Amino acid sequence: MQKILVPIDFSSYSYYALGVAANIAKKANAxxxxxxxxxxxxxxxxxxxxxxxxxxxxxxSMSGIKLIHAVKMESIADGINIYASKNKMELIVMGSHGHRxxxxxxxxxxxxxxxxxxxxxxxxxxxxxxDFSINTLVFASNFxxxxxxxxxxxxxxxxxxHPEVHLLKVLSGDFxxxxxxxxxxxxxxxxxxxxxxxxxxxxxxxxxxxxxIYCDEANPELLMIExxxxxxxxxxxxxxxxxxxxxxxxxxxxxxxxxxxxxxKDVIFPA
Numbered sequence: 001m002q003k004i005l006v007p008i009d010f011s012s013y014s015y016y017a018l019g020v021a022a023n024i025a026k027k028a029n030a031x032x033x034x035x036x037x038x039x040x041x042x043x044x045x046x047x048x049x050x051x052x053x054x055x056x057x058x059x060x061s062m063s064g065i066k067l068i069h070a071v072k073m074e075s076i077a078d079g080i081n082i083y084a085s086k087n088k089m090e091l092i093v094m095g096s097h098g099h100r101x102x103x104x105x106x107x108x109x110x111x112x113x114x115x116x117x118x119x120x121x122x123x124x125x126x127x128x129x130x131d132f133s134i135n136t137l138v139f140a141s142n143f144x145x146x147x148x149x150x151x152x153x154x155x156x157x158x159x160x161x162h163p164e165v166h167l168l169k170v171l172s173g174d175f176x177x178x179x180x181x182x183x184x185x186x187x188x189x190x191x192x193x194x195x196x197x198x199x200x201x202x203x204x205x206x207x208x209x210x211x212x213i214y215c216d217e218a219n220p221e222l223l224m225i226e227x228x229x230x231x232x233x234x235x236x237x238x239x240x241x242x243x244x245x246x247x248x249x250x251x252x253x254x255x256x257x258x259x260x261x262x263x264x265k266d267v268i269f270p271a
Contacts, residue, residue, distance in 0.1 A: 001028040001156045005089040007035050007080050007114075010052050013095030017125040020252060021093040022061050023132040027160040031066035033087060037079045038071060046071075077113040084120055091154075093123045096247065112243050115227065115255055121154050123254045124246050132252075134161035136220040140168045140211050140245075143184040148191060150226050150256040155192065157222075157254075165189075165197040166218055170210030172203075208244050215249060224254040 006021045008014040018032075025032050034056065036049060053069045056062060072079045084092060096111040115122055134157065141147045158165070167185040171178065178201045185199040204210030215223055227242035246253040 001090050001160075002030050003033060003087065003089045003091075004030050005033045005035060005080070005084050005087075005092045005120075007037065007076075007092070007094050008056075009036065011095070012128075013097055013126070015095075016128050017093045017095035017123075018056070019061060020123065020125050020129055020132045021091075022065060024091070024093075024157070024160065025065050028156065030090075031068060032062075033083070033089065034067060034069040035080065035083050036069070036071045037076050038073045039075065076110040077117050080114055081117055081119070084118070089120060091121050091123060092118060093125060096124050096126050112247070115243055115246060118255075119257050121254055121256050123252055125252045126250060129252070132221070134163040134221045136166065136218060137161075137163040137222045137224060138166045138168050138211075138215055138218055138220040139224045140170065140207075140214075141188075141226055143167065143169060143181070143188045146258050147188060147226065150258055151188075151192060153256055154224065154254060158194075163222070165194055166214075166220065167197055167199050168211065168214055169199075169201045170204055170207045170214075171201055172205060172207050172210060211245050212249070215251070220251060222252050222254060223249055224256065226258050227255045 001024070004021050004025055006014070006018050008018065018034075021032055024030065034053065036053075038044070049071055056069075057067055070083065072083060074082065080092065080094075083089070092114070094111060094114060111124060115124070137158070139151065141150075157163075167189065169176075169181040169185060171181065181201045182199050188194075189197050189199070200214060202210040202214050204213060211223070211225070223245070225242055225245055242255060246255055
């Protein structure tokens, strides 16, 4: 991982995201791109924005990190996605206040918009985490073959933090048996060379409820889930489940986009 994008409006929430991004950047020796989106009418002068960028570069937590800053006039989601694509970002780290009544520049509903449209892994941070680390990671998935593609995008985090990995499958009105789900998870772990992991199935009324129940118990430093963005497919997290989970969990949530899921009968784990 060499390039991390942090959309920033200089509010406390964006600094929470920056702190987590800085921790990852130092471990990965990656550069951080600070992107400030200006929507008309602009309320800040160029001088004010540049002074705020300068203050960030002087923070002790930014020591040793290559920082690149940019200002774009776009809608929030479009500006972030266009910049990420053009500059070949590998991870977006974004702050959120955890509810939909927005009072900050890029949060609330705008975080949801980025979650729905971003093709890159999106790490959503809601609280100050000065000593961010990943000791326990919960990955909630269906564990069909497309899970390998999504997991591979963020596998570098396992190499950086060496967490204990909890593979979570929520059974909600599904005809899958716990035994079949367990086999999927074990095949997934084997394919991805996971060394320290636990397989867990949870029966719940909904996927969101199952994830919350398990995470309340395991209390992971990072929850990772898959999302289909704008897709109407319901292969894993249908409707607004992924957005609801990402919005309401207190710990950082990493969402990974799946574009073309396969059916259960097409489960394949290449040798």
